Amino acid sequence: MVSGSGARDSHVLPRVVxxxxxxxxxxxxxxxxVMAALAARGLNVAPAKVGPDFIDPGYHALATGRVGRNLDPWMQGEERIAPLLLAGAHQPDPADVAVIEGVMGLFDGRLGTDGFASTAHVARLTQSPVVLVVDISSASRSVAAVVHGLRSFDPRLDVAGVILNKAGSPRHADEVRRACAEADIRVLGSMPRDAGVSVPSRHLGLVPAEESADARATLDHLARATAEHIDLDALLEVARAAAPLEAIPWTPPARQLAPGDERPRVAVAGGRAFTFRYAETDELLRAQGLEPVVFDPVTDEALPEGTRGLYLGGGFPEVHAAALAKNRSLLNHVAAAVRAxxxxxxxxxxxxxxLAEVDGHRFADVIDARATMSPRLTLGYREAIDPAFPDNPPVRGHEFHRTVTEPRTGGQPAWEFDGAAEGFALDPAGAGHPTVHASYLHTHWAGAPERAVTFADAVHAGPQAPSAPGAHGRSFFSGETPVGNPTLFHGDDELDEALIDFAVNVRAAQPPADLTRHLASNLSGLAAYPRADAARDAVAARHGVAPHQVLLTNGAAEAFTLISRGLEFDTPLVVHPQFSEPDAALKRAGHRPRPHIVRTWLGESLDSVPDDADLVVVGNPTNPTGALHSRAELLALRRPGRILVVDEAFMDLVPGEHASLVNGPVDDVEGLLVVRSLTKTWSIAGLRAGYLVGDTELVALCSHAQPHWSVNTLAAEAAIFTTSPNALRQVAEWAVETEQWREHLVDRLRALGLDPLPSRAPFVTVEVGTGVHARLREEGFATRRCETFPGLGPEWIRLAVRDPLTTDALLAALGRVLQRTGGPNTREPMR
Known part of the structure; x- marks a missing residue:
């Protein structure tokens, strides 16, 4: 608990960095x-983050239910760090413990300042004990040496222990523990590499603040895993050993208002495109007699009624440019307010x-400049002078952006720093002084409270925004766009740079680091023509078949093309609902595939496939429904003269792969081909890597139809890497994690009153009602529409399995959509 009268006396606050x-x-x-686990115990946890980071405090708020605070000596001043920490510990009620997340390495601060604004600096200013989090995945005893060195580097710090992260096994963790014990280093816990704890920082940054209550439920798995593997009692013991803090809790400077005085409204940009705003900004506005009202530039049609000021903070406008630009009614209202x-x-x-334009998208156009994305990241602390107030002390802030604005300045600049003018100070209404202050610089008003006072003075004396100029309702995503050719439609067509992706089944946003390093190490060999022999042999060994029973392909899509062009058959049949590529490949080759619909969720089975089909294509697990057929069901489809093609593109994420036809004994592979893909699970869809396994004669015929060098050098190397024992163990861990995440998704869908189809794949299909797919796009989420799958319709969507935090952001949006639409007319569940 925090105690003290408000004077500069001792405040007892258990805390840890x-x-x-x-x-x-x-x-x-x-x-x-740790924050979520302590909160789950019923403790009030005050979260804080070292440095200017906006995204991590969003996680902290979700985990604790309290506002995430930033502690940055450069921007706020050393003298304010302890007061700001105490302010966060007082509000909204006294905290039981404060958990402060560091930044970068322990001693890494502003360059050229010997660690100023580093985690160690903040730990000293707040007299907080430090617990180190160390990734031990690539080391064992050396970890103790690293921790010992960090503990010894600055004797002013109390490095009280270490948490081991990403342990490969209990034996691995024990080896590190013994080494730490030799160095008298206290180990407070060990998180296994496969703990299922994942924090996608970019997605959380996109979660609007108002979704916190829904999204906090997703942190249950984080809390459970942490409580299981970290000694929370020992961690609290460390936190409670912190000395009392002698400081006065920070309070914002207040404006004196007479009873009945108006509190002008300030429209504050929020939502998924504007997530960057310090908690103290709103507190300073309120203390200055203003009423901050959050609006969402993506979805709101007009500014809040009675707006007298605009605060447009940071976020991802370039990522959401398309959605922001489509909301013309709000852009017009903002432009009218600024010009007034x-x-x-x-x-x-x-x-x-x-600006007038960002990456080709038209914006408010009240600043005559344009911005484009740049490969160069602009990042760093700045000390700036406001030319309008040259006698004021310099303001400290930071830049973090990848866009470049041209012209960079025009008229009076907003700031002067590093010997140059930056930003825009404009007077669009002819008021005789700038009313617009716009720049790349992020400032923290707690460190420069005169900025809040100056802004508040202007708002109290300034005009009210005019009424919205002719709002026409939402001008985007009002309905579904028609699909031209369903057989050519792919989940990738759903994507938009402004949307969070639940449409494409690629497992992660980028390949694993070790695969990337392996591929990079082979770049020097690209001058030679590719050879796939070693990769073919590796795949054959992985499945226990002869090399001539394997053909590497340019992804699963090429495998279907080779089957369509290289084999002989008269009556092809594709079991639906099914991935579009088999149909598309057959039609491109001049065939007329017969669709055969099997609704497994209604009890229909594969034994309904007509006997006259001499080519049968079936997915296992089926895309999009995720249905998993048994080996016996599939082998029962074999007939003399029939070719059976089984698409096992997602089988590697089924724990144990027990239903695979190439991971167990099949006495006779005559007439059988299995298609496999590496692109989704290993996140290399841009590389294209897959293969065929099966009947020797059929594989040879497909090989004859394949162009020379179809499989490039890097794809072959990917096949070698992904068939290694270590890689197979990694996939087995991913399969278990995917199953857990899918169960979370299914449980939450059912909590919304929905009845998702039983799935064993890294995706789930669910009936949500017509129009919901489009409305989810309005909310910022791409899902896979399902009317392109025979047997389904526009009332269905397919959802890729994502981590629980990102999943709950989607489901919070889905809940809002269903509430507005009255909910789906769902099918009767199976009896």
């Missing part, structure tokens, strides 16, 4: 897990929103 030797150790994941002289502060994303 979670730090790391460097970035990438899993510090955020462990910090969020409504005081406006626009930082980074907010400045971009006011």
């Amino acid at each position: 979670l730090a790391a030797p460097s970035s990438g150790q899993g510090k955020t994941t462990v910090s969020v897990g 002289g409504v005081p406006t502060v626009a930082e980074c994303a907010g400045m971009l929103y006011l």
Whole structure:
């Protein structure tokens, strides 16, 4: 608990800093897990983050139910760090413990300042003990040496222990524990590599603040895993050993208002495109007699009624440019307010929103400049002078953006720093002084409270925004766009840079680091023509078949093309619902495949396939329904003169692969071909890697139809890498994780009153009602529409399995959509 009268006396606040030797150790994941686990115990946890980061405090807020705070000596001043920590511990009620997540490595701060604003600096300013989070996946005893070195580097710090992260096995963790014991280092826990704890920072940054209550439920698995593997009692013991803090809790400077005085409204940009705003900003606005009202530039048609000021903070406008640009009614209203002289502060994303254009998308056009994405990241602390107030002390802030604005300045600049003018200070209404202050610089108003006072003065004296100029309702995603050719439609067609992807079944946003390194190490060999022999042999060994029973292909799509062009048959049949590529390949080759619909969720089975079909294509597990057929069911489809093609593109994410036809004994493979893909599970869809396994004669015929060098060098190397014992163990871990995440998705869908189809794949299909797919796009989520799958219709969507945090953001949006539409007319469940 926090005690004290408000004077500069002692405040008892148990607290701990979670730090790391460097970035990438899993510090955020462990910090969020600890916060969630302590909150699950019923403790009030005050979260904080070292540095200017906007995204991690969003996780903290979800985990604790309290506002995430930033502690940055550079932007806020050293003297304010302890007061700001205490302020967060007081509000909304006294905290039982504060958990402070560090930044980068323990001693890494502003360059050239010997660690100023580092985690160690903040730990010293707050007199907090430090617990290190160390990724031990690539080391064992050396970990103790690293921790010992960090503990010894600065004797002013209390490095009280270590949490081991990403342990490969209990034996591996025990080896590190013994080495730590030799160095007298206390180990507070060990998180296994496959704990199922994952924090996708970009997606959480896109979760609107108002979804917190829904999304907090997703942290249950984080809390459980953390409580199981980390000694929370020992961690609390460390936190409670912290000395009392002697400081006055920070309070924002307050404006004196007479009873009945108006509190002008300030429209504050929020939603998924504007997630970057410090908690103290709203508190300073309120203390200055203003009423901040959050609006969403993606979905709201107009500014809040009675708007007298605009605060447009940071976020991802370039990512959401298409959705923002389509909301013309709000852009027109913002432009009218700014041109009318409504005081406006626009930082980074907010400045971009006011430009004429961002990456070809038309925006508010009140600043005559354009921005484009750049490969170069602009990142760093800045010390700036406001030319409009040259006598004021410099303001400290930071830049973090990948866009470039041209012209970079025009008229009076917003700031001067690093010997150059930056940003825009404009007077569009002819007020005689700038009413728009827009730049890339993010500032923290707690460190420069005069900025809040100046803005509040302008709002109290300024005009009200005019009425919205002719809102026409939502001008985007009002209905489904028709699909031209269903057999050519793919989940990738659903994507938009503004949307979170639940439409494509690629497992992760990028390949695993070890696969990327392996591929990079083979770039020097690209001058030679590719050879697939070694990769073919590796795949054959992986499945226990002869090399001549394997053909590497340019993804599963090429496998279907080779089957369609290289084999002889008269009456092809594709079992639906099914991935579109077999149909498309057969039709491109001049065949007329017969669709045969099997609704497994209604009790229909494969034994209904007509006997006259001499080519049968079936998915297992089936895309899009996720139905898993037994080996016996599939082998029963074999007939003399029939070719049976089984698409096992997602079989590797079925734990044990027990239904696979190439992972167990098949006495006779005559007439059988199995299609496999590496692209989805290993996140290399852009590389294209797959293969055929089966009947020797059929494989040879497909090979004759394949162009020379169809499988490139890197795809062959990917096949070699992904068939290694270590890689197969990794996939087995992913399969278990995917199953857990799918169960979470299914449970939450059922909690919404929906009845998803039984699935064993990394996706789930569910009937949600006509029009829901389009409305989810409005909410910022891409899902796979299902009317392109024979046997399904527009009332169905397919959802890729994602981590629980991202899943719950989608389901919160789905819940809102269903509430607006009155819910789906769902099918009768199976009896």
